[in-house]
Amino acid sequence: MHRIDSHNARKNLFGVGKAGFHDNTDLEGQDATYLSPDWLNMIQEELANLLELNGIPLDPNNRSQLYALLATQVDLDALASAVEVRLQQLRDLLATKTALDQAINYVMSNIQQHKDATNPHPQYLLASTFGVHLKMNASLTTPTSDQHKVLGWNGEDGIYNYVIGSNWKWGKSGSGSLTFKPYRAYGTFLLNCVLDDIYVLRITAKYFNASGVKTHEELVINHNAKVRSATLKALLTIENGGYVELDWGLQISTSHMGQATIGLFVEDRVKRFSPVGYTSIVDSSNFTQDDSIEVLDDYSIYPNYEWFYYVSSTNQYLELNHLATFDSPVTKVPHYHRNSLTSNTDLYIVVEVGKQTVELPASDYVAVQIEVFRGATDASGNIVIEIPFSMREVERPNNEKLVYRVAYYTTEPDIASGIPAGSIDGIHELYVLP
CATH class of the missing domain: 2.60.40 (Immunoglobulin-like)
Structure with a gap:
């Protein structure tokens, strides 16, 4: 491997003997740095060798071969440790080269973050260092502990709480929608709903792609049973760059008030997605989150049909x-x-x-x-x-x-x-x- 060496490369751009690319606008009559065939071929072969020397033939129709190789490397932890040792040796050997020392510190800090993570995962290193999008995994048996909670998706602690009804009225119902749009994450998420004195809960998931076009929708929760408490689960699969809108409707059972708490959970890494696309719309006039205030039934939002x-x-x-x-x-x-x-x-x-x-x-x-x-x-x-x-x-x-x-x-x-x-x-x- 070598740095660009065409005749109008900017000399010593990264230190003595380290040329680089430059627009050369400060030099009269000088064009920007040329891309030489030799340098481009060198880059091509360096990248191609990553695949071919690992036994993977080049596929012109696949633009994610390098990602797949790096993201699924089973011994990435061992590799990271070996790289860390080798980089330390290089730094000791070339301690006088400031630019290389800075680069080594950057890579080593990311490796250390990966090793110190609460739930280390090979892709965590890729995300923090290279900004790739992470694929999340979940199943109906995914734990719903704090370690697996998707933090911040509701703008706060990852648990959204609906309280409906009051101390004076019966038969309350509420409905609305909320949107979950994870940042640099996609895949399968566990939707966990815990009900207390809720007679009916229905949630429809509407899925959108990265362009904001709805691809499909499905009824993910359909609960109608007179029970004081219940836990309902469903899986949401979001494509890369996409998001899901959850339309919900609920009704309390034969008591004065009830509540539903909704959380999202995944298996495999620290779960704070920030920023996260989040909106919530409540469109029932008798919805309240303050059970100390009576909210009178008002049916004016409904048409005058029988x-x-x-x-x-x-x-x-x-x-x-x-x-x-x-x-x-x-x-x-x-x-x-x-x-x-x-x-x-x-x-x-x-x-x-x-x-x-x-x-x-x-x-x-x-x-x-x-x-x-x-x-x-x-x-x-x-x-x-x-x-x-x-x-x-x-x-x-x-x-x-x-x-x-x-x-x-x-x-x-x-x-x-x-x-x-x-x-x-x-x-x-x-x-x-x-």
Whole structure:
């Protein structure tokens, strides 16, 4: 290997006898340093030998061969130690050469950082020295301890906490979105959700590439069960330079308030990604993180439809015909039901979904799922309830029509035999053929 030696290279640029490249604008009539074929061939062969002398043929269609070789070298730690020893010998031998001494100190400091890291990894040395992007790994069994936590992705300590409800109201729900865009990191991340008094949690992951174009989306968490606590996990795979947007919706169970904590975890190195692209949008008016302040239900964000559904891609609520019949059903399952009753009233709400293939009176209707929820009307008497996610995804092996039923009560009803009599304004029904 040798430094550039074309006739207009800048002599002694890096010390006596150490020429370098220069624009030579300070020298009248002198062109910038020429690239000589000899020097370029030397660089080419130095790089090619890294691969070929390791038994790897050159592939003109692969632009990451050197990265793959360095990033997967199993004995990189041993190599680092050997290089450290050799560099120390060189520094002792050439102690009078200041420039080389500075270069040696720089490389040795990075090697030491790698050796002293909490969880040393070969790629950590590459990232700190050469600025490469690191591939993260995670599985559903990845530990959720602090050592594996992705710090800073939420702008703080890596755990995002949602508190919903208050000491005075029932049946709260909340929704929103947040974005995770790691800096110089990609691969697989573990999404860990810990629930306390949360009845429903649904998270949809929307994946974007490095150009900001959405590539696909998937439902990663779909929880609907009356439990006081639960831990839910999902894996998020982000491409190099890309990011993921998490759209979430939650609802508390039969208690006054609940909370969900969300964290991201990976297997294999110090997990602080800084800076990190982070945004969070809360779009439910009854969402709060202060459980000492009553937040009254306000349904003004919802349209004045009896039955409707939400389209996340356009952020729109669309109406479903409440006059649909068995012979003329709607084609979309409902997400919400709206009613107008007495103002500021605590309610029990029964929601049922069933399947049916034959019209009344010779009906073969079969109830699939029935639940009781708590809710409250606002000062204007309005109430909007969300149809549970599990009721929106009923299997129909025989192309049955779905029937959604909602009834409102002032006292707790017994649903052992189905929707009971005594509701405030009868039973609201919607026929659906998705």
